[in-house]
Amino acid sequence: MSFSAEVKNEICKTSIIRPCCTLSEVYGLILYATAFNCREIRITTSNSSLKKRIPILFQKGFGILIPTFGVGSMTTFLLTEQDEIKTVFSAFGYDFRDTALHLNRGIIDDDCCKSAFLRGAFLSGGSITNPEKKYHLELATNHLTLNREVISLLLDLDVKPKTLKRKNSYIIYLKDSGHIEDFLTMIGAPISAMHLMQAKVEKDLRNKVNRQVNCETANLSKTIEASIQQLNAIRLIDQTIRIDSLDKTLYDTAVLRIQNPEASLGELARLSSTPVSKPGLSHRLNKLIELSKKIVDNNL
Ligand SMILES: [Zn+2]
16 A cells, blocks of 8 residues: 555544534545536545545535545545535635636634644645655645645645646645655545654665775775885885895784785784784885885886
């Protein structure tokens, strides 16, 4: 099941009790529905929990039995009866001739109703990406004014949305995991909010581990690169002036490196039979490299 469906299923468990919130939820639902005008109110969904919730909302909110028909997994709730549409219009303070959809803030004055409104809006116009992939929650509508008004509503609620236009749709979206969590909790999906939080913790941890591994790999390859350069120098010295012609300190250093090709500088210093510091050892190895360069330059 998609994360969107999980969230919607959770939201649909919210009890339908307060008349003010019931109206507000229907309001969000129909403002973000497929159609809401004086000819028809049409809500189409494939979510089984929402299919059960819509008739209850209309029954409790308006005493209306909303007609329904299904095609495949999609179910459409369609109100065409003029008197019933008028009832809905007047409940939300619209003139029956109103065509432009806008948000009547007076309907959702109380905080409980704002949450209920956004719940309805998300149920019909919202979606959320699986947080294991990325953080993205959006609300889509074809109505510019509505889009602007819902943005200002969210800003009032301290949720800071972004917006974009995609084909004919105006999209409000959230990218910040904290804002998404707040939004989910507000609309009645605290468990989904928790799942998102857990996904974020896991993702952050995985990133941290990856960074560490990358860092270790980088360090490792640096060690190996340095070692290869030193071994090449030693081999060149041995093929030309021979390493046993070197003074004892450099000879010991060369042998130590030949015997421990994969050791880091620190490990090499610890393996040395005579005490030597890391900088001291590094200096000796560099001397070997310089010597090999001199040999090449002077063609010894
Ligand atoms: Zn309320």
